[in-house]
Amino acid sequence: MIELCELLKNWPCTAKGGDFRALVSGVTDHSAEVIPGSVFVARKGRSASGLDHIQEALHNGAVAVVTDISRPPALPQGVSAISVPDAADFLAYACSAFYGHPSRELTVFAVTGTNGKTTTTRFIGQLLKACGIRAAVIGTLGVWIDGRKAPLQTPPMTTLPPAHLHRVLRYCADEGVTHIAMEASSLGLSGRRLDHCSIDYGIFLNIGTDHHAEHGGEEAYLRAKGRLSGLAGKIILNADDPAVLSITGNRRPVMTFGERHGGDTHLRIDDDGKGDWVLAAGDALTVIRTPVEGRHNRLNVAAAFASLMAAGFNMSELCRNASCLSLPEGRMQEAEGAGIRVFVDYAHTPDALEAVLSALSSLCTGRLISVFGCGGDRDREKRPQMGRVAGEYSDSVWVTSDNPRSEEPARIISDIMAGLENTPAFVRAETDRERAIRGAIYEAEPGDIVLIAGKGHEEIQISKSSSRPFSDFRTALHFLGEREAESGASGGDSRVQTTDRFWYDGSGME
Structure with a gap:
């Protein structure tokens, strides 16, 4: 629980009415999820506006309504009317603040790409577990901690909305998890779901054809993917994909991966012709055996290795644990x-x-x-x-x-x-x-x-x-x-x- 005034004190806003000492029980932009004491953020979505659902939120017990319009609607006495410059931005911040900014207590890997997000995050989680690290994987298949499905109810979305994401991150931190691997979808990035989430490493896998219509065209889709480069502290790139290089702008990656040769901060992966894979980083070359098939999964393995090497893990230790890798449900x-x-x-x-x-x-x-x-x-x-x-x-x-x-x-x-x-x-x-x-x-x-x-x-x-x-x-x-x-x-x-x-x-x- 947090007082409303504490939730607002670091945010530009105007507020009137209600009790600014009221204890807040939650923050959400879904009126059906409002419980007594909630702050309802009436933001505009892709197909609907939260302004149309204010009455339901009030009926369910909202103590404050947040909007970003010039003339917010009149509210009943006892309910705070709060105006902010950007409701979606405030939602992401307020959800993080309500749960005590849990992402700051964790090492977070966020993986984006048209294909391979679920597999790569699973590989990162499996390698972390093999290295003795308590890790969670968040994405299309739900929330998994140390390879087991967590007892959490979450919407079936690749990237969780802020109200659910920060609740999950708080649960993970309280359960002793130290590292998170999560999927960052184009819709999640464009919808600001990961804003105000402390992302340590952003991993870019590939850019293909998907979700163009939902974004309004290819350029908007690329911009959405590229947002991760501004949210992450460090970035890891597939150096073989020109589109990946174009959307990350002038940011210099801490690591790259791919099938072509590169420098000391490039991880090359290839087939040795004998059924095994070769990993090369600088002058170090290692043959690894994994139970997964396919060139695309070879690149997913390289992405997972490069991400963990960027975070300070030793390549030889990761290679020793490569046999632990297995594909998620519904992948091959x-x-x-x-x-x-x-x-x-x-x-x-x-x-x-x-x-x-x-x-x-x-x-x-x-x-x-x-x-x-x-x-x-x-x-x-x-x-x-x-x-x-x-x-x-x-x-x-x-x-x-x-x-x-x-x-x-x-x-x-x-x-x-x-x-x-x-x-x-x-x-x-x-x-x-x-x-x-x-x-x-x-x-x-x-x-x-x-x-x-x-x-x-x-x-x-x-x-x-x-x-x-x-x-x-x-x-x-x-x-x-x-x-x-x-x-x-x-x-x-x-x-x-x-x-x-x-x-x-x-x-x-x-």
């Missing part, structure tokens, strides 16, 4: 049955899909079969790009629904199909994702690999205004088991047969 997650290997991966951008398919093609002894779709109400320009990538790497492609949201699945599939037209893959369109996964698994033969891409760890599928439980991995396990049972009962192999290169299920497709 494997199931096997009837001689078929099925991988579930979150890849939902052209770069990510290409990285995963490239990795799997090097493992595949038979055919490579892909199942994927694209989310609705999101960047349409990436849909044909993903179709082209899938068609170039796969022998067979099942195009299906991802999270169609308010869009018609058939329209999304049509956009993807445009990129598949001149590729050699055998292509099918099936709007029902469950049927598409079943079709791909029944099409496969021993030695084939099936990739189910796009949703990864997600447990629901969003369509129109509703959602339903759906897990790619559990669905794959079900059909692998079903196929094995049928094969065992009949002594044969049940397969989906088609005759044309393009096959449609008839659900609105032409």
